[in-house]
Amino acid sequence: xxxxxxxxxxxxxxxxxxxxxxxxxxxxxxxxxxxxxxxxxxxxxxxxxxxxxxxxxxxxxxxxxxxxxxxxxxxxxxxxxxxxxxxxxxxxxxxxxxxxxxxxxxxxxxxxxxxxxxxxxxxxxxxxxxxxxxxxxxxxxxxxxxxxxxxxxxxx
Ligand code: SF4
Numbered sequence: 001x002x003x004x005x006x007x008x009x010x011x012x013x014x015x016x017x018x019x020x021x022x023x024x025x026x027x028x029x030x031x032x033x034x035x036x037x038x039x040x041x042x043x044x045x046x047x048x049x050x051x052x053x054x055x056x057x058x059x060x061x062x063x064x065x066x067x068x069x070x071x072x073x074x075x076x077x078x079x080x081x082x083x084x085x086x087x088x089x090x091x092x093x094x095x096x097x098x099x100x101x102x103x104x105x106x107x108x109x110x111x112x113x114x115x116x117x118x119x120x121x122x123x124x125x126x127x128x129x130x131x132x133x134x135x136x137x138x139x140x141x142x143x144x145x146x147x148x149x150x151x152x153x154x155x156x
Contacts, residue, residue: 001082003084003088003091003092005082006082006083006084006088007058007092009062009080009081009082010058010059010060010061010062010082010084011041011056011057011058013059013062013072013073013079013110014057014058014059014106014108015057016071016072016073017057017059017108017142041056041057042054042055042056042057042101042102043055043057043106045104045106045138045140047138053103053104053138054101054102054103054104055102055103055104055105055106055138055140056092056093056096056101056102056104056105056106057106057108058084058089058092058105058106058107058108059073059107059108059109059110060083060084060089060107060108060109060110060112060118060121060122060125061081061082061083061084061109061110061112061118062079062081062082062083062110063081063082063083063110063112064110064111064112065111065112065113065114066110066111073110083112084125086121086124086125086127086128087128089105089107089125090125090128090129090132090133090135093105093129093135094129094133094135097135097137103137103138104137104138104139104140105129105137105138105139105140105141106140107122107125107126107139107140107141107142108142109121109122109142109144111144115144115145115146115147116147116148116151118144118147119143119144119147119148119151119152120151122141122142122144122155123151123154123155126139126141126155141155143155
């Protein structure tokens with residue numbers, strides 16, 4: 001599966017992740033106009049100065065080990081599954097940032113293998129962005145319920 005197929009699945013899956021940001025609205029291009037609106041992909045949040053910022057909103061994975069009845073990503077649901085590699089998310093974020101599509105990243109995830117393993121993958125992703133690419137932009141990262149507290153401290 002290539003990175004753009006993963007992006008399609010995991011940005012769509014992220015639209016159900018409740019946040020204080022908007023996920024846009026669906027608006028189809030008509031009369032040879034310019035642009036489309038879509039529920040998934042780019043969402044918006046607000047900086048401390050009140051400015052609206054656009055974020056790449058994605059899940060790391062939707063291949064969840066749990067089966068929460070209300071959730072689209074539950075193990076028993078018949079949906080397409082995908083999982084990014086940390087480097088893939090870092091590259092997508094940096095490349096979209098350089099093209100001025102986004103100003104930051106909203107990263108959430110289902111639970112793959114176990115909470116600690118998932119949290120370590122998210123930390124690795126953020127670490128590549130912050131330390132390898134020196135990305136100083138906005139990042140929202142989910143902390144996985146049940147993971148070791150030491151891992152949460154590493155995110156700071
Ligand atoms: S753990 Fe999260 S992603 Fe997994 S099924 Fe439950 S609510 Fe969905």
